[in-house]
Every structure is written in C-alpha cells, then in structure tokens.
Amino acid sequence: MLKSLQNIFRIAELRQRILFTLMMLAVYRVGCHVPTPGVNGQVLASFFEGTQGTLLGMVSAFTGGALQRMTVFALGIMPYISASIILQLLTVVFEPVQRLSKEGEQGRKVITRWTRYGTVLLSVVQGAGIAVGLQSMNVAGDPVVPNQGIGFVILTVFTLTAGTAFIMWIGEQITERGIGNGISLIIFAGIIANMPSAIVNTIRLLRTGAMPPVTMIFILVLMVLVIMAIVFMERAQRRVPIHYAKRVVGMRNLGGQSSHLPLKINMSGVIPPIFASSIIMFPATVANFVHVEWVQKLAGMMTPSHWLYNVFFVAFIVFFCYFYTAVTFNPVDVAENVKNQGGYIPGVRPGKATSDYLDVVLSRLTFAGAIYVSVVCVLPTMLIGQLNVPFYFGGTSLLIVVGVGMDTASQIESHLISRSYEGFMRGASIKGRRG
Template sequence: GWGFRLLCVITLTAGTAFIMWLGEQITEYGIGNGISLIIFAGIVAGMPGAIVNTLRLMSAGEMSLFKILVLVVLMVGVVAVIIFFERAQRRIPVQYAKRVVGRKMYGGTSTHLPLKLNTSGVIPPIFASSIIMFPATIANFINIPWIKKVANAVNPGQPIYIVLYVGFIIFFCYFYTAIVFNPVDVADNMKKYGGFIPGIRPGKKTADYIDKVLSRITFWGALYVSAVCVLPTLLIKYFNVPFYFGGTALLIVVGVAIDTIAQIESHMLTRHYEGFLKRGSKGRR
C-alpha cells in the first residue's frame, strides 16, 4: 500500500542523506573523496561473491573455461588501459621571470602545468548511471504503463541506454572538470608569481589558452571513459557474468585506488618535510 511506499521513500531519503554526510566527513577528515571511497568499498566487498558465482557457473557447465580466460584477459586489459589513461597528462611549459628582491635574485626557472586527460575522475559514470536508473526506480513504486516502458527502454544493454549513458558521461566530464579546475585562477596565480607560458601573454590570454587545451583533452578523456564503461559491458553481456566485472566498476575501483594512493603519498611527503623542519629547528637551538 501507500504506507509501505511512503516508508520506503523516507528510508531511502534518510539513508542517502546519511551516506552523503558520511562521505563529507571522510573527505574533510580522512583521505580521498568520501563518496567515491564508499562506492569503492561496496564494489570491492561484492567482488568475492561475484567470483564465486562465476566459478559456480563454470562448474555447472553454463560457462566454459575459454570464456573465463577471455573474461580474465579482458579485465586485465581494461585495468591496464585505465591505469595508462588515468596517469596520462598534457604538460604545458611554464617559465618564471627573474626577480630581484634585496640582494638576491629569484625565479628564472622552467617548469610545467600538468593537465590530466581525465580531470573529472570517476564522477561522470556514477552520475550518469544514477540519472538513467531513476526511471526504473520510479517504475517500481508507481504502476503507470508509460513509465514502465521508459524504464524497460533504458535497461542496461539497450541501445537507448548506451546512447544516454555515453551522452551523460561526456556532459558530466565537461561539467565536473569546469567545477574542479578554474583556468582563470590558475592564470592569475601564475601572473602573481611571475610565471608565463612561452608565446602567450599573461592574464586573460593565458586563461583562454589553458581553457582551450583543457577542453580538447577533456573531449578525449570523455571518449576514453565512455569506451571503458560501455565496450566491456557489451562484451560481458554475452558471457552472462556479474556487474562487478564491467568497465564502470573497474574504472571506479582503479580510479579511486590511484587517487587515494596519490593523496597518501602527498600526505606522507608533507609529514616527512614537516618532521625534517622540526628536527632542523631543534638542532639550531
């Protein structure tokens, strides 16, 4: 009845609010992105059961050893592709002008501005799948024929699902990149400390150039994310194996693991230098 439906809505809303709060606490006081780590933990926790189910299918004769080997090779290949593209960067050369402060000269060095191919990370496929799953969620609570038709049309593996999934991934790649990376702020900071890109005027021209380069690599990054999420899923659909071996799950697991390891290394390096400075200050005393 409607009482049960209302209770389900309240429970799901309260659970979502709690998960969001918990993710924010992890992000603020822990290491890595909280929501991504929670999703990462959920996928990893389900993988042993998925492996057992796959082996059970093989023992029952529903899957051959050849298909298992093809699946393993496919997974290893997808993981290798994810690691390669997640570490890929476009490095923009940056030079710093020499400055004289008192009797000392500063600057005159050359460095680079690293722009990741996939700046948005694993957020686009998460958002895209959540939006596409919304009609199916509504159809479970409301018995309206046209909503059920829409829900059936956007089931995973259907042509409409694939088109919408790729479209939402590309959109959220650009959208989330614009949120986490601001070319104007980067250009202003470079100008403030005497940095410039060779051949590009500091200020607005630099911001426009960075935005142009970022838009180009984001396009290729969006295509890479779409391919990783869609192509393995289409192949795995014919093998009848669990979701946990799909491209989206592997992208989330590998992407979150790489980002978390990078942040741990950054924290360890910071603590190392802090300890070094403290020991140095004690030695001078």
C-alpha cells in the same frame, strides 16, 4: 609491501585515520543488512533474481545489495549525488549560487547545507516512489508487502530517508576525519562487497559447464587490459611549460626559473560516470515499478545492454566531463595567477592570450578524456552483456574501483611524505646567515 604497511601504521595520525575509515565503512556494511519493516524479503529476492544485468541489478550493485534486500540503506548515496549535481549546475546558471561559490569557505558551507537539504528532499520523493511501487509488486501471486496502506508508505519514507541521511553523515565524517573521499569510498565499498559472491557464482558455473573456460579467460584478460588502460590514462597529463622572468628584490635576483602546469587528461576523475548513472537510474528505476505498457517498454530500453541506454550514457558522460572540468579549473584565474607571479608560456602573451591558449588545450584534453571514460564504461559492459555474465562488474564499476583506489593511495602517500619531511627537520636547528 610489508615494509610499506609498517611505515603506514607507524604514524599514529595516519593509522587512526585509516582505522576510522575502515570502522565507518564497516558500519555502512552492517546497515546494508538491516531490513526495512513491512517487506517480505523472500518474495523480493525472487523478484530481483531476474534483474541481473539490468538497470535494477546495476543499482543494487552500486548500493552493495542494499536495494535487493530493501534495507534501510536501499537508496544508497545516489540522492546526495543528485543533489550535488543540481547545486553544481546552479553555480553555472544561477547568479546567487555562483556568488556563494566564490565566497570561499563560508560560501562552500552554505552550498553544503543546501546540498544536505536537497538530499533529504530527494530521498523523500524517491522513498515514496519505492514504497508505492513495492505495494504493487508481486511474484507468483505473493505480494512483496503483505500489509499495505498509507502507514507502510510513511514508515518506508522515514526509514529510507533516515538511512540516506546517515550514509551522507558517514561520507562526510570519512572525508573530514578519515582518509580519502567519503562518498567515493562508500560507492567503492558497495561495488567491492559484491565481488566474493560473484566469484563464487562464476566458479560454480565453470564447474557445471554453464560457462565455457574460454569465455572466462576472455573476461579476465579484458578486465586486466581495462585496469591497465585506466591506470595509464589516470596518470597521463599534459605539461604546459611556464617560464618565470627574473626580478630584483632588494639585493637578490629572483626568478629565471622554468616550471610546468600539469593538466590531466581525465581531470574530472570518476565523477562523470557516477553523475551520468545517477541521472539515468532515477527515472528508469521508477519506471520499473509502474505497470503501464509504454512505461515498461521504455524501461526495457533503458538497460545497460540496450543501445539507447548507452547513447544517453555516453552523452551524459561527455557533458559531465566538460562541465566538471569547467567547474574545477578556470583558465582565466590560472592565467591571472601566472601573470601576477611573473610567469608566461613561451610563445604566448600573458593575460587573455594565455587563458585562451589554456582553454584550447584543456578542451582537447577533456575531449580525449571523455572518449576514454566512455569507452571504458560502455564497451566492457556491452561485451559482458553479450556473454551473459551472471554479475554486473562492467567498465563503470572498474573505473570507480581503480580510480578511487588510486586517489586513496595518493592521499596516503601524501601523508607519508609530509611526515617524512617532519622527520628530516626533527632535532635540527635552523640558523640564520651571519652578517
């Protein structure tokens, strides 16, 4: 392991990318402790003490505790994810956006710009909702906002919107100049930040006898099994064989080779649970600040321990698994590319038959992947809720942490392999064949 770290930091560009990523994540963590003006932090902390294991506790876990402390990063990256969901849905149902998505780099730049505008708009709406909700909150007669009024609402909206815009900029900078996907790493950092305090609280409960040792052992075994299942399923793939016919180009025979098309079981990665969580979180979080009886009853149902929440959560996960896979993988384009390169799948005609075959295979794989993601995200969370674990680190968190960690490690490995090839070529002279 030490030798691997030495190899990583020996490459100047890779070392700079890793250090830049760590520096950006450190800036994000500092911002998670800068409080929003006008909020009584002690009263707010007392309110959040009873939200562990509920929806607000999960939102606070995804933001690294920023919501619980009501800092400038309280909205987290969820407005950006929600805006991305809306734009990706429009690429399927709205023809102008669909044309933009097919225009290459220029079209992607326009969609990215619209996503930024959408993020700011959603941040303004959510920030206003949170500001109004905070003014109506009190604990034992003590208001969360001592000086209420339109001035507090405007200041809170500007603060939270600016914080979300800054997080979005950090994520884009990490993706462009760092290592890994910036948005995923920000969520990863928010979840990991809660681990030290959760471990300390668990040890304290074990010492006082509030948590039986058998329960703790069961939780540890469950986490290990879930991590093993995640690693296995994320690596699993279906290899569709492809044969290339022989072609004569000039005086040379080309082709006649056999290859394969790798199709992952979980092609959508950690995107479906993140998208599903962001959609469920928004209305339910707003409902927690509205003091109406039926709204409070609905908010109570939309908690991770309630069956209604899990039904909607699984439904959204399945939907986004199919949706995101359809956006990222087009069987028609793949079949056309294979046909243009003189390739074919044994027993399947080139063209439309190939695209139909790939569509059937991909649909079956996506169904298996959706079931796997749903089980990983829902089952551990329900078990942990039944065991009254004092911190939220369920299946969704484990899937995100393990998935993002594997993707980042793969990118680092790709950088190492590319630099190794350069090392093989350094100092060598490539000579042409003599006539």
